[in-house]
Structure formats: C-alpha cells, structure tokens
Amino acid sequence: MGVKGEGVVTAAVLVIGDEILSGRTQDTNLNAIARYLGAYGVDVAEARVVGDEEAEIIAALDALRTRYDYVLTTGGIGPTHDDITADCVAKAFGVALEEDAEIIAAMTARFGEPPNQARRRMARIPVGGSKVINPVNGPPGFQIGNVFVLAGVPSIMRGMLQDIGHRLKTGKVVLARTVRVEGFGEGVIAAPLEAVAKAHPTLSLGSYPFFSAEGYGANLVIRGRDLEELTLTVQEVMAALEAAGVTTARLVEE
Amino acid sequence: MGVKGEGVVTAAVLVIGDEILSGRTQDTNLNAIARYLGAYGVDVAEARVVGDEEAEIIAALDALRTRYDYVLTTGGIGPTHDDITADCVAKAFGVALEEDAEIIAAMTARFGEPPNQARRRMARIPVGGSKVINPVNGPPGFQIGNVFVLAGVPSIMRGMLQDIGHRLKTGKVVLARTVRVEGFGEGVIAAPLEAVAKAHPTLSLGSYPFFSAEGYGANLVIRGRDLEELTLTVQEVMAALEAAGVTTARLVEE
Structure with a gap:
C-alpha cells in the first residue's frame, strides 16, 4: 500500500553478508538508507x-537494477576473500575492474608505503564507474549505472550516503502524520480506518499496534505526497475514529 | 560463503510491511529468526x-518457498485493511481462507462478545493449514506447507517462534568461533585468512572490522558443522596470523 502518484522514484536495497543471515549482526543499514532516501523523495520499494x-x-543485483530506478548495496567491499561485491557488480555489468590511481595514491599516503595485494583489491572500480566519497575511514565506494556500492560498516555506510543524494533523480517527498490511539485495539480501529483508506487510494494508511506496561493501542500512520490531501485525510481519520467511539485519537509528533 | 555440507536445511525470511521499507520501523525479526533457526541447524539463506x-x-513468497526448505513471513496478519498476508499466502497456495472455530471461540471469550468483522479476519486460516500458537497476545499464526506465517510485532513474533522448532526437519548445528585481532587492519589479515579459507571450502570464514574510540581491528568468525575441523581451523588461523606478524590474535567468547 505504498504511497502512489506520478513520478515516483524507487530504489532497492541489497544487503550483502553472511553475518546478517546468520544472525551474528543486526542490520541497521536498510533503515538508515530508507530514511536518507526518503528525504529525497525516493521510495525504497524492496x-x-x-x-x-x-x-x-x-x-x-540483476533482478533489482532492472526493476527499480536505483539499487544501493551494502557490504562486501573490504580487502578479505569474502569481499566479492565489486567483482560481482562488474560481472553483472559486463565490465572489468580497474585499479584507480587516486585510491592507490591515497592508500600509499595513509600507510607510508604502497598497499599490499589485499588492500589493492579495495582500489578497484568497474570501468565506467565513479567513486563515492568515504568521509569516514578507508577507500571509497562507487557508482556504476544506477547501482551504488557502499560499505557494510554502518558508520562508513552512512558517511558514504552523503555523496549520493545529489546524484539522484528526486521525487516528491513523502510526508507522514501519526495519529495515536490509546486503550483501543486494532480490531476497533480497523473499520473506520479502512473506510478512509479506500477514499484515498494514493495515500498509505498503516496501523502499528503497541503493547507496553503502560497500556496498549495503535499508531496510525498516514503518508502522502500532497500536504493538503494529507491534512484532510488526517481530519477524516480523526472524525471516523470518533464516530466509531474511539475517543482517545490524537495527532502526535513521531 | 555460507557453511556447506551434506543435509543442509535452508530457510528464507520474508518481512512484510511498508513501515520497514519507509524507515519508520527498524526490523529486528530477521535477526531473531536467524538466531532461533540456527539453534536447530537451519540456515537462513536469503x-x-x-x-x-x-x-x-x-x-x-513463490520465489522463496520453491527454492528453500522453509519460509517464515513476519507482518501483515492484524485486523486492518493493510493486513493482507493471510490472503496472499492462501492465493499463493491456491486454497481458500476459512474461519477457525477455535480462534473465534477464544476471541469471544476474550472480548465477552463475538468478534467484529475486522477481528474475524484474524481468525482465518488457509485450508490445509495449522495454527502456530501465540503465547503472548492475540490470535495465532499459521503454517501451510513449508510456509510459517508469523506476526510482525517482535514480542509476539518471538513467542510464535517457540511453536515452530519442533516442526522442522533439523540440520547439523553450525558452530562458531571468533578470533579477535586488535591493532591490525583487515589489509594485513586478509592474506593469511584467505589461505586458511581456501583449505577449508566447507567452512565459512568471515572478517568483520571494528573501529571504536579504544582502537581498531577485526573479528574473524570461523563457522562450521564439524567441531574437530572447526577447532583445527581456528588453530590454523591463529598460526597463519602469527606467521604474518599479527601478534594480537586471541580466541574470544561472543
């Protein structure tokens, strides 16, 4: 039920790494990317x-890059044998990987000697690609076509993101409003919410229940690209809830 | 580079929900599922x-359930209009959804009256499916074929997981050991690590760098299903690191 509309720009995120699938590491990069792209009006669709x-x-990579406007990958760009993302991206695009002289020079300056063979692997960029600045630590990521290849370490990944937004075709930013309901379950909220959702098919209306020591309820998140329609819809949600006997609905900051 | 071997049992996780893709909500269910299944020797492969x-x-769902031994879905089983997981699973399997009398009875007992139309949606199970106990709050999840349909709220999802392990064809549990290296970058570790990795193609050797105020280094995670080979490989990694001048390697608990 994503937000619909003309000129929607889409992206997919491809998280690469055994450590995420084994449960060793909790991924946080998808969330950081979704929030970052959201500010540019780019929707993460998958x-x-x-x-x-x-x-x-x-x-x-091939499934995602042919389907969405952009793909952002995270992970697998270090110097060790399990870091194969650059090789895979080059193969997907049918191009060679070439050592970038600037990256080699930066490594040489950093270590006081030319980089060893393992580090040289991190200096390779697919032919036709461009570097994505790494303002944190170590060599850059890269862009080739509609694919951005970023680090897996969250602090480095977030640093690299800062060099991406200005390259994107941007969409109309999605605005969100949250109506919080306390002391009523989703079962009571569902019917009035659905009625409003059906009247606004281009908006996204989601219901996210909460259960805590203090009580239970749901946050109703209304998302859309048009401020006027969004404001109107929030009023309709509030009115529909009140008519259904849900007396605690209030607009909150989230 | 996942752990290889005979009789590997695989699973995929399908996280369903606009709130994850919009960045509103940080998913933690994938991680919880990966850890839970890992204890049964079931590998999350995608x-x-x-x-x-x-x-x-x-x-x-169709892409994943035909490819892996199991699929676990999270999210979209509440009573609101955006909760469409059960409908989708039934369609994928080509069966109808039917109200389950036990669930209706439990709802009636809980609310002191028969459930309204929205709540009745949560009482529907695909024909041929079986319930997955919800020990936390609200109606159950369900299993049909090799697909398990679980709640999105993390506390409820984790509760439901407890009714899944005993239904699984289990594999040989993957054991992991972590060698921590401080004060050496991955660029120095890469060559000795790769040499050992190549000698043990059925094991997974991963390198996960860290950067903190206290210093930098990497955790080398060696994973395998055979304790003897795992122990031997850890010794080989330690020896290879020492031979490469990496003097700080030590086995740690993680």
Whole structure:
C-alpha cells in the first residue's frame, strides 16, 4: 500500500553478508538508507539480504537494477576473500575492474608505503564507474549505472550516503502524520480506518499496534505526497475514529 | 560463503510491511529468526522485505518457498485493511481462507462478545493449514506447507517462534568461533585468512572490522558443522596470523 502518484522514484536495497543471515549482526543499514532516501523523495520499494555468494549477489543485483530506478548495496567491499561485491557488480555489468590511481595514491599516503595485494583489491572500480566519497575511514565506494556500492560498516555506510543524494533523480517527498490511539485495539480501529483508506487510494494508511506496561493501542500512520490531501485525510481519520467511539485519537509528533 | 555440507536445511525470511521499507520501523525479526533457526541447524539463506502489496508478497513468497526448505513471513496478519498476508499466502497456495472455530471461540471469550468483522479476519486460516500458537497476545499464526506465517510485532513474533522448532526437519548445528585481532587492519589479515579459507571450502570464514574510540581491528568468525575441523581451523588461523606478524590474535567468547 505504498504511497502512489506520478513520478515516483524507487530504489532497492541489497544487503550483502553472511553475518546478517546468520544472525551474528543486526542490520541497521536498510533503515538508515530508507530514511536518507526518503528525504529525497525516493521510495525504497524492496530489500533483499543475500550471503557472500557470487551467483546469489549477481542474480539479486540483476533482478533489482532492472526493476527499480536505483539499487544501493551494502557490504562486501573490504580487502578479505569474502569481499566479492565489486567483482560481482562488474560481472553483472559486463565490465572489468580497474585499479584507480587516486585510491592507490591515497592508500600509499595513509600507510607510508604502497598497499599490499589485499588492500589493492579495495582500489578497484568497474570501468565506467565513479567513486563515492568515504568521509569516514578507508577507500571509497562507487557508482556504476544506477547501482551504488557502499560499505557494510554502518558508520562508513552512512558517511558514504552523503555523496549520493545529489546524484539522484528526486521525487516528491513523502510526508507522514501519526495519529495515536490509546486503550483501543486494532480490531476497533480497523473499520473506520479502512473506510478512509479506500477514499484515498494514493495515500498509505498503516496501523502499528503497541503493547507496553503502560497500556496498549495503535499508531496510525498516514503518508502522502500532497500536504493538503494529507491534512484532510488526517481530519477524516480523526472524525471516523470518533464516530466509531474511539475517543482517545490524537495527532502526535513521531 | 555460507557453511556447506551434506543435509543442509535452508530457510528464507520474508518481512512484510511498508513501515520497514519507509524507515519508520527498524526490523529486528530477521535477526531473531536467524538466531532461533540456527539453534536447530537451519540456515537462513536469503531474506526479502516487501511492502503491503498483494502482487509483491505473492511473487516473493513463490520465489522463496520453491527454492528453500522453509519460509517464515513476519507482518501483515492484524485486523486492518493493510493486513493482507493471510490472503496472499492462501492465493499463493491456491486454497481458500476459512474461519477457525477455535480462534473465534477464544476471541469471544476474550472480548465477552463475538468478534467484529475486522477481528474475524484474524481468525482465518488457509485450508490445509495449522495454527502456530501465540503465547503472548492475540490470535495465532499459521503454517501451510513449508510456509510459517508469523506476526510482525517482535514480542509476539518471538513467542510464535517457540511453536515452530519442533516442526522442522533439523540440520547439523553450525558452530562458531571468533578470533579477535586488535591493532591490525583487515589489509594485513586478509592474506593469511584467505589461505586458511581456501583449505577449508566447507567452512565459512568471515572478517568483520571494528573501529571504536579504544582502537581498531577485526573479528574473524570461523563457522562450521564439524567441531574437530572447526577447532583445527581456528588453530590454523591463529598460526597463519602469527606467521604474518599479527601478534594480537586471541580466541574470544561472543
């Protein structure tokens, strides 16, 4: 039920790494990317997590890059044998990987000597690609076509994101409003919410229940690209809830 | 580079919900499921996140359930209009959804009156399916074929998981050991690690760098199903690191 409309720009996120699938590491990159792209009006429409396997990475990349405006990958760009993302992206695009002289020079300056063979792997960019600045630590990511290849370490990934927004075709930003209901379950909220949702098919109306020591209820999130329609819809939701006997609905900051 | 071997049992996780893709909500269910299944020797081989869209959910479900031994879905089983997971699963399997008398009876007991139309939606199970106990709050999830349909609220999802393990064909549990290296970058670790990894193709050797105020380094995670080979490989990793001048490697608990 994503937000619809003309000129929607879409992205997919491809998280690469055995450590996410094994449960060793909790991914936070999808969330950070979704929030970052949201500010540019770019909707994350799908995400996938695959392990450090060439065939899997290439298949997912090809499925996503042909379907969405952009793909952002995270992980697998370090110097170790399990870091195969750059190789996979080059293969998917049918181009070679070439050492970038600027990256080699930066590594040489950093270490006081030319980089060893493992580090040189991180200096490779697919032919036709461009670097994505890494303002945090270590070598850059890269862009080729509609694919952005970013680090897996969250702090580095978030740093690299800052060099992406200005490259994007941007959409109309999605605005969100949250109506909080306390002391009523979703079962009571569902009918009035559905009636309003059906009248506004281009908006997204979601209901997210909560249960805590203090009580229970739901946050109703109304999302849309047109402020006027959004404001009107929030009023309609509030009115529909009140008519259904749900007396605690209030607009909250989230 | 997942752990290989005979009789590997695989699963995929399908996270359903606009709130994950919009960045409103940080998913934690994939991680919880991966850890839970890991204890049964079941490997999560892929995960996908899709929005609350029928065609997307069905396509992802069909892709995953035909490829992996099991699929676990989270989200979209509440009473509101955007909760369409049960409908999608029934369509994917080509069966009808039927109200379950036990669930209706439990709802009636809970609310002191028969459930309204919205809540009745949560009492529907695909024909041929079986309930997955919800020990936390609200109606159950369900299993049909190799697909388990669980709640999106993390506390409820984790509760439902407890009724899944005993239904699974289990694999040999993957054991993990972590060698921590401080004060050396991955660029130095890569070559010795790769040499050991190549000698043990059925094991997974991953390198996860860290950068903190206290310093930098990497955690090397060696994973395998055979304790003897795992122990031997850890010793080989330690020896290879020492031979490469990496003097701080030590086995740690994680």
